[in-house]
Amino acid sequence: MLSRIAESLFWMNRYVERAEGMLRMLKINYVTSLDKNEKENYNWTPVLQIFTSLDDHEIDKIKDNSQAALRYIITDKTNTNSIRSIITKARENARGVQDHITKEVWESINRYYQKINSKRIEELIDSGEQLYAISSLIDESLYFYGVAEVTMPRGEGWNFMNMGKFIERAIQTADILDIKFNDIEYDINNPMDIPYWKNLLLSVSGYEYYMKTYHTGLQTQNVLDMIIMNTDFPRSILYSTKKISHIMEKITIEKSEADSLLEKTIGRLRSRIEYSDLQSISEIGLHKFLEEIMDDVFNFSNKLSKVYFAYH
Amino acid sequence: MIFDKYNTRNGFWDEMSFADGNIRSHYQSIFKQLNTINLDILNKKEEIAKKMFMNQGITFTVYSENEEGIERIFPFDIIPRIITANDWDFLEKGIAQRLKALNLFLKDIYNEQHIIKDGKIPASLIVSCPHYNREVFGIQVPYDIYVHIAGIDLVRDSDGTYYVLEDNLRTPSGVSYMLENRDVTKRIFPELMNEYNVRKVSDYPILLHNILVQLAPKQIQNPNIVLLTPGMYNSAYYEHTFLARYMGIELVEGRDLLVDNHKVFMKTTRGLKQVDVIYRRVDDEFLDPLVFRPDSLLGVPGLASAYRKGNVAIVNAMGNGVADDKAIYTYVPDMIKYYLNEEPLLKNVPTYRMEIPEERDYTFLNMHKMVIKKTNESGGYGMLMGESASDEEIAKFKEAILKEPRSYIAQPTIKISTVPCYLDGKLVPRHIDFRPYALCGPDGIKLVAGGLTRVALKENSLVVNSSQGGGSKDTWIID
Numbered sequence: 001m002l003s004r005i006a007e008s009l010f011w012m013n014r015y016v017e018r019a020e021g022m023l024r025m026l027k028i029n030y031v032t033s034l035d036k037n038e039k040e041n042y043n044w045t046p047v048l049q050i051f052t053s054l055d056d057h058e059i060d061k062i063k064d065n066s067q068a069a070l071r072y073i074i075t076d077k078t079n080t081n082s083i084r085s086i087i088t089k090a091r092e093n094a095r096g097v098q099d100h101i102t103k104e105v106w107e108s109i110n111r112y113y114q115k116i117n118s119k120r121i122e123e124l125i126d127s128g129e130q131l132y133a134i135s136s137l138i139d140e141s142l143y144f145y146g147v148a149e150v151t152m153p154r155g156e157g158w159n160f161m162n163m164g165k166f167i168e169r170a171i172q173t174a175d176i177l178d179i180k181f182n183d184i185e186y187d188i189n190n191p192m193d194i195p196y197w198k199n200l201l202l203s204v205s206g207y208e209y210y211m212k213t214y215h216t217g218l219q220t221q222n223v224l225d226m227i228i229m230n231t232d233f234p235r236s237i238l239y240s241t242k243k244i245s246h247i248m249e250k251i252t253i254e255k256s257e258a259d260s261l262l263e264k265t266i267g268r269l270r271s272r273i274e275y276s277d278l279q280s281i282s283e284i285g286l287h288k289f290l291e292e293i294m295d296d297v298f299n300f301s302n303k304l305s306k307v308y309f310a311y312h
Numbered sequence: 313m314i315f316d317k318y319n320t321r322n323g324f325w326d327e328m329s330f331a332d333g334n335i336r337s338h339y340q341s342i343f344k345q346l347n348t349i350n351l352d353i354l355n356k357k358e359e360i361a362k363k364m365f366m367n368q369g370i371t372f373t374v375y376s377e378n379e380e381g382i383e384r385i386f387p388f389d390i391i392p393r394i395i396t397a398n399d400w401d402f403l404e405k406g407i408a409q410r411l412k413a414l415n416l417f418l419k420d421i422y423n424e425q426h427i428i429k430d431g432k433i434p435a436s437l438i439v440s441c442p443h444y445n446r447e448v449f450g451i452q453v454p455y456d457i458y459v460h461i462a463g464i465d466l467v468r469d470s471d472g473t474y475y476v477l478e479d480n481l482r483t484p485s486g487v488s489y490m491l492e493n494r495d496v497t498k499r500i501f502p503e504l505m506n507e508y509n510v511r512k513v514s515d516y517p518i519l520l521h522n523i524l525v526q527l528a529p530k531q532i533q534n535p536n537i538v539l540l541t542p543g544m545y546n547s548a549y550y551e552h553t554f555l556a557r558y559m560g561i562e563l564v565e566g567r568d569l570l571v572d573n574h575k576v577f578m579k580t581t582r583g584l585k586q587v588d589v590i591y592r593r594v595d596d597e598f599l600d601p602l603v604f605r606p607d608s609l610l611g612v613p614g615l616a617s618a619y620r621k622g623n624v625a626i627v628n629a630m631g632n633g634v635a636d637d638k639a640i641y642t643y644v645p646d647m648i649k650y651y652l653n654e655e656p657l658l659k660n661v662p663t664y665r666m667e668i669p670e671e672r673d674y675t676f677l678n679m680h681k682m683v684i685k686k687t688n689e690s691g692g693y694g695m696l697m698g699e700s701a702s703d704e705e706i707a708k709f710k711e712a713i714l715k716e717p718r719s720y721i722a723q724p725t726i727k728i729s730t731v732p733c734y735l736d737g738k739l740v741p742r743h744i745d746f747r748p749y750a751l752c753g754p755d756g757i758k759l760v761a762g763g764l765t766r767v768a769l770k771e772n773s774l775v776v777n778s779s780q781g782g783g784s785k786d787t788w789i790i791d
Binding site: 001002003004006092095096098099107156160251254308309310 | 543556563568578579581582
C-alpha cells in the first residue's frame with residue numbers, strides 16, 4: 001500500500017476518534033453545568049484550556065457563556081481544533097483515499113462533514129438545544145465506526161485505520177486522567193467519593209461499568225485501576241495499548257529490523273502498564289507515570305510514521 | 313402528443329428532426345416513446361438520474377473567489393443522442409487515419425524532422441510553439457506511439473458534415489462521464505435500450521489497461537502501472553479515481569513517487585516499489601521540476617531522465633502538445649497526405665493564422681463571423697465568439713492578436729448541430745459537440761463505439777464546455 005494512503009487512513013481515524021473524545025467531554029460538562037449546586041460555580045475554563053489554544057484573557061471572555069464556548073469548540077471555522085475543523089481534516093484525508101475505503105465509509109464521513117458544516121448545528125447551539133447538537137454529532141462517530149466495521153475489508157488499510165484510532169484513544173485517556181488528577185494533586189489516596197468521579201467516568205463512557213464492577217475499596221484507586229489497567233474496559237489505557245500491539249503484529253509480516261524495533265517499543269509499554277500496580281504508580285508519582293505513557297505513545301507513533309509513512 | 317411542438321432552430325442541422333418537422337428514421341422509436349410516456353414518469357426518470365450522480369459523488373470542482381472550490385454535478389440530459397452505424401464507421405476510419413498521421417508526425421518532429429526539411433511545415437511554426445518540448449527530442453518511445461489516448465472533438469455543420477475541431481492529444485478528460493452516462497441510461501430507459509441495438513462502451517477501461525500493460529519496458533507478467541493525478545483538488549479528480557478503480561491500478565500523486573538511478577519508484581508501507589508505466593493526468597510542464605517548471609509540486613524530480621533511459625513508459629508521451637497546437641492543427645490534412653499518401657477523410661475547420669498578414673486582415677474585417685482562439689489553450693478558455701461579442705471585447709482581442717499573432721487563430725463560426733433535450737418539462741433543441749475516445753496501442757487503433765456528447769444547456773449558446781455551463785448526454789451508436 002502507498003505510504004500516503006496508509007497515512008491518510010491513519011489520520012482519518014485519529015481525527016474521528018479525537019472528535020468523539022472531545023464531544024463526550026463536552027456533553028458531560030454541559031450536563032453538569034445545569035445542576036443546581038454546580039450552576040453558580042461552573043465555568044468552561046478547564047475545557048477551553050484542554051481543547052483550545054486560547055489564552056487566559058480570551059478564555060475569561062467566554063468561560064461563563066455556554067453558547068459562546070460551545071460554538072467556539074464545536075463550529076468555529078477559525079479554531080483549528082474545533083470539531084468542525086477536525087472533521088473537515090478527517091474528510092479531506094478520506095477524500096484522498098476514496099479508492100481505498102468502501103463507498104459506505106466515504107458516505108458516512110461525508111455525512112458527518114455535511115452535518116457539522118450545516119447551519120443546523122449552530123442553530124441548535126443557539127436555541128438551547130446544545131445537548132441534542134452534541135449527541136447527534138456523537139451519533140455520527142458511532143455510525144462511522146459501525147459502517148467501517150461492517151464494510152471495510154480486513155487488511156493493511158484497516159490495520160492503519162485502527163492504529164490511528166487506538167493511538168489517539170490511549171493519548172486522550174491518559175490526558176483526561178492527568179487533568180482530572182491534577183485537581184487533587186495526584187493524591188491516589190485521596191478519599192474523593194463517587195460524585196466527584198462521576199463526570200470523569202461518564203466522559204469515558206465508563207460510569208455504568210464502574211458501578212457494576214467496583215464495589216469495595218477506595219473510589220479514587222478503583223477509578224485509576226479501571227481507567228488505566230482494566231482489560232475489559234474499551235477506553236482504558238491498557239486496552240488501547242494491547243490493541244496497538246496486536247495491530248502492530250499484523251502490520252509487520254516481514255519482520256524487518258525497523259519492524260521489530262517498533263514491536264519492541266509498544267511491547268515494552270504494554271508490559272509496563274500490565275505489570276504496574278497502584279503501589280508502583282504511587283512510587284513513581286501518578287503525573288510522571290501518565291506523562292511517560294503519553295511520551296511513549298507519541299514516540300511510538302513517530303517511529304511508526306517514519307517507518308511506514310515517511311517519504312524516504 | 314406531449315412533444316408535438318419540437319421546433320428546430322432555423323439554419324442548423326438537428327440530429328432528430330428534418331427542417332420540415334419530420335423525424336429522421338433512427339430517432340423515430342425514441343420520439344414515439346417519449347410522446348406516449350407520462351410526464352410524471354419522465355420527471356421521475358430525470359430525478360433518478362440526478363440522484364445517481366449525486367450519490368456516487370460524480371462531481372467536478374468549480375473554483376471561484378471563495379477559498380474553497382464547490383463540488384457540482386455535471387448536468388446530464390436524459391435523452392440519448394443517437395448516431396447511426398453508417399456515420400460512426402466513417403468517423404472511426406477518419407479518426408484512425410488522423411491519429412496514425414499525428415503519431416508519425418510526433419515521431420518525425422522529435423527525431424529527423426523530414427516534414428520540415430521537405431518544406432511541408434514551416435520550422436518557425438514549430439519552434440515558436442510553447443508545447444514543442446526540446447527536453448524530449450530524440451527520446452525513443454515504445455512502439456513509436458506518442459498518442460495513446462485521444463479525445464477528438466467533432467462538430468456537425470448546418471449540412472450535417474462532420475468537422476474536427478480539436479485533436480486533444482495531451483490528457484483528454486471526460487471518458488468517465490461517457491461510462492457513467494451509459495449506466496444511468498440503462499437504469500432509466502431499459503425498454504428503449506432493448507428496442508435499439510446500442511453498441512457497448514463498457515470495455516474502455518479494459519482496452520486501455522491492455523495497452524498500458526503492453527507498454528511496460530520489460531516483458532514482465534505483472535508490470536506496476538500507476539495513474540498519476542495532480543491530486544484531489546484537480547477538477548477531474550473524480551475521473552482519476554474512477555479509472556484507477558476500474559483498471560485496478562494505483563492512484564498516485566507526485567509526492568508518492570521518486571526517481572533513483574533513472575528508475576521510478578513508489579513509496580509504499582513495504583518500502584520502494586518500481587513503477588513501469590505511468591498513465592499521467594498531469595500536464596507536461598508540471599511533470600518534472602528539474603526540466604520543466606521548477607516550482608511544480610505535482611511532478612517527480614528526475615522523471616524525464618528515467619523516461620529518456622526507457623525505464624518507464626509515460627502515457628500520453630511528453631511533448632504531444634506540439635501536435636494539438638491550434639495553429640499546427642491547420643497542417644493535419646497535409647500531414648495525412650505527407651505521411652500516409654492518403655486523402656483526409658475528416659474535414660478540418662478552415663483556420664486563419666494570425667501571423668499571416670492577409671489572413672489576419674481578412675479576419676479583422678469579419679470579426680463578427682469568427683471564433684478567435686488561443687493556440688495553446690483548451691477547455692473554452694481564452695476564446696472569443698465574434699457573433700455575440702461586444703465592440704469593446706473585439707477591440708481587446710485585436711490588440712492582443714497584434715501583440716502576439718502566433719498565439720491566436722481564427723475560425724469561421726460553425727453552425728453546430730442541435731439535439732432534443734428535456735429541459736423544464738419541454739423538448740427543446742440545444743447545441744452539441746461529440747468527443748469519441750480513441751486508443752492507440754501496439755495492436756493498432758481502437759475506439760469504443762460511443763463518446764461524450766457535450767451540450768450547451770443555455771438556449772442558442774454554441775459553447776459546450778462544462779466550465780461554461782455545459783452538460784452531457786449518453787451517446788448511442790446503433791446498428
